[in-house]
Amino acid sequence: MLGRTANNVYWMARYIERAENMARLLASTYYMSLLPVAGGNDVGEWESALRLGGDREDFLSRYDEVTAAKAMAYMALDADNPNSIRATIRNARENARATRTALTTEVWEGLNETYLELERMSYAKMIDQGFSEFFDWVKERSHLFRGAVYGTMRRGDAFTFSRLGTFIERADNSARVLATKWEMLTPKSGKPLGAEDYYRWGALLRAFSAFKAYREVYSGIIEPKRVAELLVLRADMPRSLLACINELTEILGQLRGNAPCTLLAGQARDQMRRNRIDGILRSGLPRYLGSFINRNNELHAMIGKEFMLVL
Amino acid sequence: MALSAAFDEMNGGENGLRNAYRAYGKWLDGVPPERLIEKHQQADLIFQRLGVTFSVYGNDEGTERLIPFDVIPRILDAEEWKVVSTGVCQRVRAINAFLDDIYHEQHILKAGRIPATLILNNPAFRPEVLGLDLPRGVYVHVAGIDVVRVSAKEFYVLEDNARVPSGVSYMLENRETMMRLFPELFAAHSVAPVNHYPEALLRTLRASAPRGTADPTVVVLTPGHFNSAYFEHAFLAQQMGVDLVEGSDLFVDDDALYMRTTDGPSRVDVIYRRIDDDFIDPLAFDPNSMLGVPGLLSVVRNGGVSLANAIGTGIADDKAVYTYVPEMIEFYLGEKPILSNVPTYKLGEEDDRAYVLEHLDELVVKEVAGSGGYGMLVGPASTVEERFEFKNKILANPDGFIAQPTLGLSTCPTLVNGEIAPRHVDLRPYVLTGESTTVVPGGLTRVALREGSLVVNSSQGGGTKDTWVLEG
Numbered sequence: 001m002l003g004r005t006a007n008n009v010y011w012m013a014r015y016i017e018r019a020e021n022m023a024r025l026l027a028s029t030y031y032m033s034l035l036p037v038a039g040g041n042d043v044g045e046w047e048s049a050l051r052l053g054g055d056r057e058d059f060l061s062r063y064d065e066v067t068a069a070k071a072m073a074y075m076a077l078d079a080d081n082p083n084s085i086r087a088t089i090r091n092a093r094e095n096a097r098a099t100r101t102a103l104t105t106e107v108w109e110g111l112n113e114t115y116l117e118l119e120r121m122s123y124a125k126m127i128d129q130g131f132s133e134f135f136d137w138v139k140e141r142s143h144l145f146r147g148a149v150y151g152t153m154r155r156g157d158a159f160t161f162s163r164l165g166t167f168i169e170r171a172d173n174s175a176r177v178l179a180t181k182w183e184m185l186t187p188k189s190g191k192p193l194g195a196e197d198y199y200r201w202g203a204l205l206r207a208f209s210a211f212k213a214y215r216e217v218y219s220g221i222i223e224p225k226r227v228a229e230l231l232v233l234r235a236d237m238p239r240s241l242l243a244c245i246n247e248l249t250e251i252l253g254q255l256r257g258n259a260p261c262t263l264l265a266g267q268a269r270d271q272m273r274r275n276r277i278d279g280i281l282r283s284g285l286p287r288y289l290g291s292f293i294n295r296n297n298e299l300h301a302m303i304g305k306e307f308m309l310v311l
Numbered sequence: 312m313a314l315s316a317a318f319d320e321m322n323g324g325e326n327g328l329r330n331a332y333r334a335y336g337k338w339l340d341g342v343p344p345e346r347l348i349e350k351h352q353q354a355d356l357i358f359q360r361l362g363v364t365f366s367v368y369g370n371d372e373g374t375e376r377l378i379p380f381d382v383i384p385r386i387l388d389a390e391e392w393k394v395v396s397t398g399v400c401q402r403v404r405a406i407n408a409f410l411d412d413i414y415h416e417q418h419i420l421k422a423g424r425i426p427a428t429l430i431l432n433n434p435a436f437r438p439e440v441l442g443l444d445l446p447r448g449v450y451v452h453v454a455g456i457d458v459v460r461v462s463a464k465e466f467y468v469l470e471d472n473a474r475v476p477s478g479v480s481y482m483l484e485n486r487e488t489m490m491r492l493f494p495e496l497f498a499a500h501s502v503a504p505v506n507h508y509p510e511a512l513l514r515t516l517r518a519s520a521p522r523g524t525a526d527p528t529v530v531v532l533t534p535g536h537f538n539s540a541y542f543e544h545a546f547l548a549q550q551m552g553v554d555l556v557e558g559s560d561l562f563v564d565d566d567a568l569y570m571r572t573t574d575g576p577s578r579v580d581v582i583y584r585r586i587d588d589d590f591i592d593p594l595a596f597d598p599n600s601m602l603g604v605p606g607l608l609s610v611v612r613n614g615g616v617s618l619a620n621a622i623g624t625g626i627a628d629d630k631a632v633y634t635y636v637p638e639m640i641e642f643y644l645g646e647k648p649i650l651s652n653v654p655t656y657k658l659g660e661e662d663d664r665a666y667v668l669e670h671l672d673e674l675v676v677k678e679v680a681g682s683g684g685y686g687m688l689v690g691p692a693s694t695v696e697e698r699f700e701f702k703n704k705i706l707a708n709p710d711g712f713i714a715q716p717t718l719g720l721s722t723c724p725t726l727v728n729g730e731i732a733p734r735h736v737d738l739r740p741y742v743l744t745g746e747s748t749t750v751v752p753g754g755l756t757r758v759a760l761r762e763g764s765l766v767v768n769s770s771q772g773g774g775t776k777d778t779w780v781l782e783g
Contacts, residue, residue, distance in 0.1 A: 002560050003571045097362065098536040101549040112362050157573055307573040 001102065001157040007308040008099035009158050013149075013165030015092035016111070019085045020142035021173035022053055026075055027135035028207035033068050035199050046071040048180050054081045072131065073123045085138055089118050102158040106148040114141040163251050164303060171244035171296050177207065178231055179289040186224060193222070201227055208239045228285055229277040241292060245269045248299065261302035268295055318462045319733055320385060320723040329463075331388040331781060334499060339383070339724075339731075348729055350382050350492045357491065363484050363542055379774035380485060381725050382492065385736055385756040389783040392503075395466060395740065396750050398650035399456040402471060402636055403742045406627045408643035410450035414441050414623060424642055425635045433632070434680075435625030437588065439595060443612055445621055446519050447746070452619035453512070453583075454742040455479075455755075458650065460721040467718060468650045469737065471636060473628040474620060475585050478755045478775075479741045480543035483508060483550075485777040486753070503752035503780040508741065509550035512583075515745030516551075519617045520580045527580035529553045530570065532561070534586050534602045544585050558586075563606035568616040581617045588622050630679045630713050631657060653718060659710040667714040668705070671698045674714045675765075676705070689765055691717055720765055723776065725758055735759045737767050738778060752780035 029049040043066045050056050050066065053075040062080075063070040078084045093115040100108050126134045146166065153159040181204050185197070193201075201222045205211040208231055217234070218226050232241045249269045252262040280288045321332040328336040355377060358364075364375035387395070412418050413430055414437075420427040430436055455476030457469040486505055490497055513529065520527035533544035535557050548555035560570050561579065569576040584591060590600040595608040610616050626632060634655045637648040656663035656674070667674060671690050678686035688701045705712050722733035740754035756776040757767035767773040 001573050002554055002556060003573055004557065004560050005554075006573045094536070097541075097545075099555075100362070100545045101555045108362070109360050113360055116359060161573075309571050 001161075003307060003309040005099045005102050006157060006161045007304070008095045009102055010161045010165035010168075010303075010308070012092050012095040012099070012111070013162040014169040015088045015095065016142050016145050017166050017169035018083070018173065019088040019092065020139055021170070021177070022075060022083065022085050022088065023135040023138035023142075024207045025049055025052060025177055026072060027132060027139075028203045030068070030072070030131050030135070031206070032200055032203045035196060043067065044184070048184050049075065052176055052180050053083050069123075072126075076126065076134070077121065077123060086118055086121075089115055104148070104152040106152045107145065110141075110144050110148050114145070160251055160255055161307070164248065167244045167247045167251070168296060168300050168303070170239060171241055171248070172293060174208065174231065174239055174241055174244065175289045175293050175296070178204075178228070179286050179293075181207075182224075182228070182285050182289075193224075198222055205230075208237070210237060210239065213237060225277060225281060228281065232280065232285075232288075233272065233275060233277060242269075242272050245272055252303075256306065259302075259306045261299055261306050264295070264299055264302060268299075317719050317733070317735065318460065318721045320460075320721050320736070322724070323463065323721070331386040331391065331779075335384070335386060335496070338496065338499070344726075344729060344731070347382060347726055347731075351380075351726055353492060354380050354382060354488050357488050358484070361484065363480070378481065378769045379760060380488065381758055381774050381776045382489070383724050383726060383731070384489065384777045384779045385723050385738070385758075386779040386781065388781050392752060392780040394649065395458055395738070396752065398466065398468075398648075399454075399458065399740050399742050400748045400750055401640060401644065401646060401649050402456060402468065403451060403454045403744060404748050405636065405639040405643050406454070406471060406473060407448065407450055407744060407748075409639045410621075410624060410627055411445075411448045412643070413626065414443065414450075419639070419642055422642070424638050425632075429631060430626060433626055433629060435588075435623075435629050437623035437626075439608060440612070440621070440623045444614075446522055446617055449519060449744050450621040450624050451627065452515050452519055452621075452744055454744075455739045456742060458738045458740065459718055460738075461719050462721075466650050467653050468636070469653060470630070471628050471633060472739075473624045474587060476739070476741070477540045477543055477585070478739060478757075479508060480546040481775050482741070482753060482755045482778065483546075485755075485775055489777040500779065501782040503782050505751045505753045508751045509547060511743055511749065511751060512547065513551040513553070515743045516581045516583055516619055518745035519619055521614050521617055524580045528578060529581040529583065530556045530561075530579050532556055532558070532582050532584040532586055534558075534590070538585075540585065547583070553583075558600075558602045558604050561604045561607075563604060563610055566610055566613050566615050568604070568607065568610050579616060581619065583619050588625060591618075591622065630655075630677055631659075631710075634713075653715045656714040658705055658712040658714060663714075664705070664709055668702060671701065673717060675717055676701055676712055676714045679711050679713060687766070689717065692764065717765065720759075723756070723758065725760070725774075725776070727760060727762075732762070734762070735765050735767070736776065753778040 026049065029045050033045045046066050046068055050059055050071055058081065059074050063074060074081055074084065076085045079086050079090065081087060093111055096103060096108055096111050149159065149162050185200055185204065201224065202211060205214050205227060210230055214222065214230055217230060230237055230240065234240050235242050235246055237243055245265065245268050249265040252259065252265050256262060321329060321336055323329055358377050358380060364377055409419065413420065419425050420430060451473045453476060455472040455478065457472065458466055459469055460466050482505060516529045517527050529551065530553055531544055531548040533541060533555055535541065545555055554570065556570055562569055562571065568579045570579055586602050589597045591603040592605060592607040593600045593603055594605045608622070611618055611622065634652065634657070637652055640646055640648045656667050658664045658667060672693065674690045676688040688697060720735040720737065723736045724731050725734040727734065736756050736758045738754050738756050740750050742748060742750045756778045758774045758776055759765055759767045760772060760774050
């Protein structure tokens with residue numbers, strides 16, 4: 001397929017995944033912010049979400065102060081925030097429109113409807129229908145997109161580059177969310193977790209659709225170390241970092257076995273498979289996640305160079 | 312011209328309903344207006360979901376709009392269609408013969424049937440392709456001939472669009488939508504299908520490949536997704552199952568044209584281009600064009616790739632050259648024109664100019680190089696100021712304008728503000744020339760939605776209708 005088309009399909013999938021992860025982050029932050037906090041100041045959650053989902057200075061220049069309402073308006077619907085759900089869905093749709101010949105009618109129409117509905121969405125309507133319902137709707141539209149891709153697209157280049165986009169973006173977003181939340185949630189002193197912490201870690205797991213899975217796998221109380229293991233190293237968790245790198249290695253292997261990007265993905269996978277959570281935590285999870293994010297960016301650049309003639 | 316005096320496609324029969332509308336008219340009588348309004352809203356939703364939009368130049372940049380769609384079809388019976396279809400095919404055959412001639416021997420100029428200066432000094436004439444032999448001698452592979460009707464028997468051709476005519480995707484989507492909205496009507500009428508147009512287009516394009524190409528690769532070349540007709544480019548590429556490319560996806564290497572793919576360079580044999588001559592090759596034409604492919608013309612000249620339509624077809628849809636199409640039909644085909652030309656005054660000629668300036672309030676004045684309904688004066692609907700402004704424009708550049716009498720365009724019942732009212736329509740059938748010249752039964756009916764308006768262009772507030780040709 002055309003290199004430019006591959007690039008459009010890849011970004012379309014990246015933006016949809018980004019919108020979904022933003023909805024997950026906001027839903028989880030909203031949930032956490034509803035919990036009672038000692039001291040009564042709960043904007044800490046939103047401060048951390050803002051670091052992930054926007055530019056704090058840009059936000060303050062237009063919204064004065066950090067409040068739950070303003071942060072949600074900024075990250076969900078503000079078209080001038082390039083990471084907002086509205087902006088990412090617009091970008092996804094623009095990429096799809098630029099290459100709709102490569103897509104099935106189902107994929108295009110589903111995405112176009114998401115866009116049209118979101119364009120009609122306002123903050124007042126979001127309050128009216130409920131924040132959680134809105135975030136659920138964004139997730140559902142993303143599920144619908146992936147389902148249409150899996151269920152209707154020929155297993156050709158467009159399908160492959162769409163999947164690559166999904167997993168590159170998911171790997172990046174998952175690592176970033178985990179890094180930020182980890183620093184917020186890890187107790188500074190060695191004091192044991194209280195009931196409040198239990199809810200906070202639970203909310204983090206929910207952001208990855210991993211709450212039930214945690215129970216199934218560990219059948220015990222929530223421990224930070226196990227949360228990290230589940231979200232980083234469990235190959236059977238579809239949003240974990242290892243799962244993403246496994247998918248990427250497989251897709252790239254089928255696409256072009258001896259390409260530099262394929263070799264890099266393979267090395268990363270082999271290395272992660274040897275990693276153990278105790279070792280990772282000893283040298284620091286944020287550092288580990290930082291180098292994961294850098295390598296993921298490198299992989300993205302190499303894919304562009306190899307297939308999309310992005311120089 | 313008053314609407315009541317215009318010929319009506321549905322009600323203009325001697326005893327009311329015309330033949331083509333006999334069954335439909337009865338059905339329409341029994342349908343409450345609310346149901347039509349509801350169908351109309353459904354149609355809008357369908358078009359929006361499909362993304363059948365166009366961008367409007369001028370105001371808000373990049374705004375996407377729906378072209379208003381009317382749910383009442385324009386219907387022609389088999390006999391009427393026979394006149395229109397043979398007539399438009401005849402014109403296109405003559406135009407192709409004309410183009411082949413003026414880029415080779417120029418017999419028609421030597422015979423004095425068309426003034427040589429009109430052709431040779433025309434900016435749309437492309438000396439770059441003189442002497443170039445095209446596969447099958449075809450220049451205009453896709454033509455959109457604008458036809459209007461003034462009475463039961465009289466059809467006129469307003470314009471022969473021979474460069475990159477657009478709108479065919481609306482013909483196809485309008486039909487799809489009508490079949491979704493009114494399946495019962497299609498069961499009751501035998502409406503000739505149009506859905507095979509993309510297939511016919513692909514066959515036409517493959518037939519135009521450079522000689523000796525075994526399995527030609529066809530692409531659609533678009534200026535990109537900010538272009539007003541982008542939807543159509545994408546739609547046709549998808550329907551034909553070929554790549555939709557932009558100029559930057561293509562490059563010239565060693566007298567051949569390639570596209571950049573994920574597997575490396577891939578050879579291209581035929582380009583269905585939706586970019587004007589001026590922008591197609593910055594080395595040969597407009598050097599500032601970012602849309603074209605540097606070096607493309609030289610590949611074309613060496614027979615390495617075919618363009619559809621060919622370079623230089625603009626000379627055939629110049630509004631002054633238009634007046635000579637009947638001449639071309641007689642000269643090349645030895646036939647009598649089936650469809651009439653609208654009588655046209657050339658403002659470069661003194662007598663014509665004097666008459667036109669006296670009668671601006673009765674005539675339609677068009678810029679020779681204008682298109683899309685821009686740069687046009689509709690006399691009967693104009694103000695004193697507009698006429699004054701046009702008079703000055705004409706005097707500044709008389710050769711740049713032509714004038715025609717205001718035709719009493721036929722009307723067709725149309726749903727306007729919840730009520731059925733007559734509105735003026737035209738018709739653009741799409742004529743394909745590959746191995747032979749053919750036309751799918753139907754076309755795009757455009758409708759002027761403002762009461763009394765004669766301007767049907769979508770950029771000027773026009774809408775569209777599905778066009779039915781009833782089978783014999």
